[in-house]
Amino acid sequence: MSETTGLLLEDVAIRRGDRTMLAVSAHVRPGDVLTVMGPSGSGKSTLLAMIAGFLDPVFAASGRVVLDGRDLSGLRPEQRRIGLLFQDALLYPHLSVGGNLLFGLVADVRGRALRRRTAEEALREVGLDGCFDRDPATLSGGEQARVALARTLLSQPQALLLDEPFSRLDADRRQAVRALVFGLVAGRKIPAMLVTHDHDDALAAGGPIVEIGGASSTV
Numbered sequence: 001m002s003e004t005t006g007l008l009l010e011d012v013a014i015r016r017g018d019r020t021m022l023a024v025s026a027h028v029r030p031g032d033v034l035t036v037m038g039p040s041g042s043g044k045s046t047l048l049a050m051i052a053g054f055l056d057p058v059f060a061a062s063g064r065v066v067l068d069g070r071d072l073s074g075l076r077p078e079q080r081r082i083g084l085l086f087q088d089a090l091l092y093p094h095l096s097v098g099g100n101l102l103f104g105l106v107a108d109v110r111g112r113a114l115r116r117r118t119a120e121e122a123l124r125e126v127g128l129d130g131c132f133d134r135d136p137a138t139l140s141g142g143e144q145a146r147v148a149l150a151r152t153l154l155s156q157p158q159a160l161l162l163d164e165p166f167s168r169l170d171a172d173r174r175q176a177v178r179a180l181v182f183g184l185v186a187g188r189k190i191p192a193m194l195v196t197h198d199h200d201d202a203l204a205a206g207g208p209i210v211e212i213g214g215a216s217s218t219v
Contacts, residue, residue: 004069006030007051007159007191012063014043014050021059022047022212028159030189033182033205035196042213044195048161051193052084053077067159067191083157085165085181089144091136097123097147098132104151122150126180142173149181153188160185160192166201178204 007028014021021043028034036044050061054077065072072080091100101119109118120132126146136144145165152160162181166174182205185192194205202209 004066006032006068007193008064008066009051010064010066012047012050012061012065014046014055015060015062016058024210024212025063026208026210028191028193028207030191031186033162033185033192033194033207035194035202035205035207035209037196037199037202037209037211038213044212045163047212048084048163048193048195051159052082052161053080081156081158083152083155083160084163085145085148085152085160086163087165087167089136089141089148091144091147091151093136095136096132097128097134097136097139100136100147101132101151101154105154106156119150119154122154123147125184126150140173141169142177145169145173145177146180149177149184153184157190160190162192162194162196164196167196167198175204182206 009024009026011025013023024047026034036047038044046055046059049055051065053072053075055061067080067082092103095103098116098119101122102115105115105118109115116132123129123131126149128143128146136147139147165181166178169177178201194201196202
Protein backbone atom coordinates (compact mmCIF):
# COMPACT_ATOMS: atom_id res chain seq x y z
CA MET A 1 0.00 0.00 0.00
CA SER A 2 1.34 3.44 -0.94
CA GLU A 3 2.67 5.62 1.85
CA THR A 4 0.58 8.45 0.37
CA THR A 5 -2.68 6.52 0.84
CA GLY A 6 -4.72 7.34 3.93
CA LEU A 7 -4.22 10.08 6.50
CA LEU A 8 -0.66 11.23 7.14
CA LEU A 9 0.43 13.54 9.97
CA GLU A 10 3.95 14.82 9.37
CA ASP A 11 5.63 16.39 12.41
CA VAL A 12 2.38 17.96 13.57
CA ALA A 13 2.79 20.16 16.65
CA ILE A 14 0.23 22.37 18.38
CA ARG A 15 1.23 25.19 20.69
CA ARG A 16 -0.55 27.65 22.91
CA GLY A 17 1.69 30.58 23.64
CA ASP A 18 5.11 29.26 24.57
CA ARG A 19 3.82 25.80 25.51
CA THR A 20 3.85 22.89 23.07
CA MET A 21 0.70 20.90 23.83
CA LEU A 22 1.46 17.94 21.61
CA ALA A 23 3.72 16.69 18.86
CA VAL A 24 2.76 13.70 16.76
CA SER A 25 3.58 11.95 13.50
CA ALA A 26 1.34 9.15 12.27
CA HIS A 27 0.16 7.30 9.18
CA VAL A 28 -3.43 6.04 9.37
CA ARG A 29 -4.05 3.61 6.54
CA PRO A 30 -7.44 3.12 4.87
CA GLY A 31 -9.72 1.06 7.09
CA ASP A 32 -7.56 1.50 10.20
CA VAL A 33 -8.38 3.43 13.37
CA LEU A 34 -5.70 5.36 15.25
CA THR A 35 -6.70 6.03 18.86
CA VAL A 36 -5.42 9.16 20.60
CA MET A 37 -5.50 9.11 24.40
CA GLY A 38 -4.30 11.57 27.02
CA PRO A 39 -5.42 13.56 30.06
CA SER A 40 -7.95 16.38 29.86
CA GLY A 41 -6.34 19.48 28.40
CA SER A 42 -3.66 17.53 26.55
CA GLY A 43 -4.99 18.66 23.18
CA LYS A 44 -6.80 15.57 21.85
CA SER A 45 -9.82 17.44 20.49
CA THR A 46 -7.59 20.33 19.43
CA LEU A 47 -5.65 17.90 17.23
CA LEU A 48 -8.87 16.84 15.52
CA ALA A 49 -9.83 20.48 15.01
CA MET A 50 -6.47 21.16 13.39
CA ILE A 51 -6.88 18.21 11.02
CA ALA A 52 -10.44 19.23 10.12
CA GLY A 53 -9.45 22.84 9.47
CA PHE A 54 -11.18 24.77 12.24
CA LEU A 55 -8.40 25.22 14.79
CA ASP A 56 -9.12 28.07 17.20
CA PRO A 57 -6.73 30.96 16.45
CA VAL A 58 -5.61 30.93 20.10
CA PHE A 59 -3.53 27.88 19.06
CA ALA A 60 -0.65 27.73 16.59
CA ALA A 61 0.09 24.61 14.54
CA SER A 62 2.98 23.41 12.44
CA GLY A 63 3.63 20.33 10.32
CA ARG A 64 1.57 18.86 7.50
CA VAL A 65 -1.67 16.92 7.22
CA VAL A 66 -1.88 14.90 4.00
CA LEU A 67 -4.97 12.94 2.94
CA ASP A 68 -4.61 10.50 0.04
CA GLY A 69 -1.69 12.54 -1.25
CA ARG A 70 -3.45 15.93 -0.87
CA ASP A 71 -1.79 18.45 1.41
CA LEU A 72 -4.69 19.95 3.39
CA SER A 73 -2.77 23.07 4.43
CA GLY A 74 -4.75 26.19 3.61
CA LEU A 75 -7.90 24.33 2.55
CA ARG A 76 -11.25 25.32 4.03
CA PRO A 77 -12.98 22.66 6.19
CA GLU A 78 -15.55 21.84 3.50
CA GLN A 79 -12.75 21.24 0.98
CA ARG A 80 -10.98 18.66 3.14
CA ARG A 81 -13.48 15.80 2.74
CA ILE A 82 -13.25 14.88 6.41
CA GLY A 83 -16.23 13.61 8.40
CA LEU A 84 -16.66 14.18 12.12
CA LEU A 85 -18.63 12.45 14.86
CA PHE A 86 -18.93 14.06 18.30
CA GLN A 87 -20.22 13.12 21.76
CA ASP A 88 -23.63 14.52 20.79
CA ALA A 89 -25.38 13.46 17.60
CA LEU A 90 -26.09 17.13 16.73
CA LEU A 91 -29.17 16.28 14.69
CA TYR A 92 -31.28 19.17 13.41
CA PRO A 93 -34.44 19.13 15.54
CA HIS A 94 -36.57 20.88 12.90
CA LEU A 95 -35.86 18.14 10.34
CA SER A 96 -37.01 14.54 10.23
CA VAL A 97 -34.48 11.73 10.40
CA GLY A 98 -34.58 11.57 6.62
CA GLY A 99 -34.24 15.34 6.36
CA ASN A 100 -31.09 15.17 8.46
CA LEU A 101 -29.64 12.57 6.10
CA LEU A 102 -30.59 14.52 2.98
CA PHE A 103 -28.79 17.52 4.44
CA GLY A 104 -25.55 15.53 4.53
CA LEU A 105 -26.00 13.80 1.17
CA VAL A 106 -23.57 14.95 -1.52
CA ALA A 107 -25.02 17.17 -4.24
CA ASP A 108 -23.90 14.70 -6.94
CA VAL A 109 -26.91 12.54 -6.07
CA ARG A 110 -29.70 14.32 -7.94
CA GLY A 111 -33.45 13.93 -8.09
CA ARG A 112 -35.84 13.71 -5.16
CA ALA A 113 -36.63 10.01 -5.58
CA LEU A 114 -32.98 8.95 -5.91
CA ARG A 115 -31.92 11.08 -2.97
CA ARG A 116 -34.63 9.56 -0.78
CA ARG A 117 -33.70 6.01 -1.83
CA THR A 118 -30.05 6.73 -1.07
CA ALA A 119 -30.92 8.06 2.39
CA GLU A 120 -33.22 5.09 3.10
CA GLU A 121 -30.44 2.67 2.12
CA ALA A 122 -28.10 4.49 4.52
CA LEU A 123 -30.66 3.99 7.29
CA ARG A 124 -30.88 0.28 6.51
CA GLU A 125 -27.09 0.05 6.69
CA VAL A 126 -27.10 1.38 10.27
CA GLY A 127 -30.09 -0.71 11.36
CA LEU A 128 -32.78 1.97 11.18
CA ASP A 129 -34.87 0.78 8.25
CA GLY A 130 -38.22 2.58 8.11
CA CYS A 131 -37.17 5.57 10.22
CA PHE A 132 -36.98 8.14 7.40
CA ASP A 133 -40.02 10.12 8.58
CA ARG A 134 -39.34 9.83 12.33
CA ASP A 135 -38.78 12.87 14.53
CA PRO A 136 -35.18 12.68 15.87
CA ALA A 137 -36.52 13.49 19.34
CA THR A 138 -38.33 10.13 19.41
CA LEU A 139 -35.08 8.17 18.95
CA SER A 140 -32.92 6.70 21.69
CA GLY A 141 -29.38 7.94 22.19
CA GLY A 142 -27.99 4.95 20.33
CA GLU A 143 -30.38 5.48 17.43
CA GLN A 144 -29.46 9.15 17.23
CA ALA A 145 -25.78 8.16 17.10
CA ARG A 146 -26.56 5.82 14.21
CA VAL A 147 -28.34 8.62 12.32
CA ALA A 148 -25.36 10.91 12.87
CA LEU A 149 -23.06 8.20 11.50
CA ALA A 150 -25.26 7.66 8.44
CA ARG A 151 -25.41 11.41 7.76
CA THR A 152 -21.63 11.69 7.99
CA LEU A 153 -21.03 8.77 5.64
CA LEU A 154 -23.48 10.19 3.09
CA SER A 155 -21.11 13.14 2.69
CA GLN A 156 -18.57 10.59 1.33
CA PRO A 157 -15.67 11.56 3.60
CA GLN A 158 -12.16 10.44 2.76
CA ALA A 159 -11.28 10.32 6.47
CA LEU A 160 -13.28 10.14 9.70
CA LEU A 161 -12.54 11.88 13.01
CA LEU A 162 -14.25 10.49 16.12
CA ASP A 163 -14.32 12.82 19.13
CA GLU A 164 -15.51 10.52 21.96
CA PRO A 165 -18.67 9.63 20.02
CA PHE A 166 -19.61 6.74 22.34
CA SER A 167 -19.18 8.47 25.69
CA ARG A 168 -22.87 9.35 26.24
CA LEU A 169 -24.16 5.85 25.50
CA ASP A 170 -24.91 3.16 28.06
CA ALA A 171 -22.80 0.00 27.99
CA ASP A 172 -25.03 -2.07 25.67
CA ARG A 173 -25.63 0.71 23.15
CA ARG A 174 -21.98 1.74 23.35
CA GLN A 175 -20.80 -1.72 22.36
CA ALA A 176 -23.28 -1.98 19.48
CA VAL A 177 -22.61 1.49 18.04
CA ARG A 178 -18.86 1.03 18.46
CA ALA A 179 -18.97 -2.22 16.49
CA LEU A 180 -21.07 -0.57 13.79
CA VAL A 181 -18.73 2.42 13.40
CA PHE A 182 -15.53 0.38 13.31
CA GLY A 183 -17.11 -2.17 10.97
CA LEU A 184 -18.12 0.52 8.47
CA VAL A 185 -14.70 2.17 8.71
CA ALA A 186 -13.04 -1.13 7.85
CA GLY A 187 -15.56 -2.06 5.17
CA ARG A 188 -15.34 1.28 3.41
CA LYS A 189 -11.56 1.55 3.82
CA ILE A 190 -11.75 4.96 5.50
CA PRO A 191 -8.80 6.07 7.67
CA ALA A 192 -10.13 7.13 11.07
CA MET A 193 -8.84 8.78 14.24
CA LEU A 194 -10.55 8.21 17.58
CA VAL A 195 -10.19 10.44 20.64
CA THR A 196 -11.29 8.73 23.84
CA HIS A 197 -10.66 8.35 27.57
CA ASP A 198 -12.01 4.80 27.49
CA HIS A 199 -9.55 1.91 27.14
CA ASP A 200 -12.35 -0.39 25.96
CA ASP A 201 -12.99 2.01 23.06
CA ALA A 202 -9.30 1.90 22.18
CA LEU A 203 -9.18 -1.90 22.32
CA ALA A 204 -12.34 -2.20 20.21
CA ALA A 205 -10.84 0.10 17.59
CA GLY A 206 -8.13 -2.50 17.10
CA GLY A 207 -5.47 -0.11 15.80
CA PRO A 208 -2.42 1.62 17.23
CA ILE A 209 -2.76 3.87 20.28
CA VAL A 210 -0.97 7.20 20.72
CA GLU A 211 -0.59 8.68 24.20
CA ILE A 212 -0.17 12.47 24.12
CA GLY A 213 0.51 15.02 26.82
CA GLY A 214 4.19 14.32 27.12
CA ALA A 215 6.94 13.64 24.62
CA SER A 216 6.34 13.57 20.89
CA SER A 217 4.62 10.48 19.52
CA THR A 218 5.14 8.61 16.27
CA VAL A 219 3.07 5.78 14.73
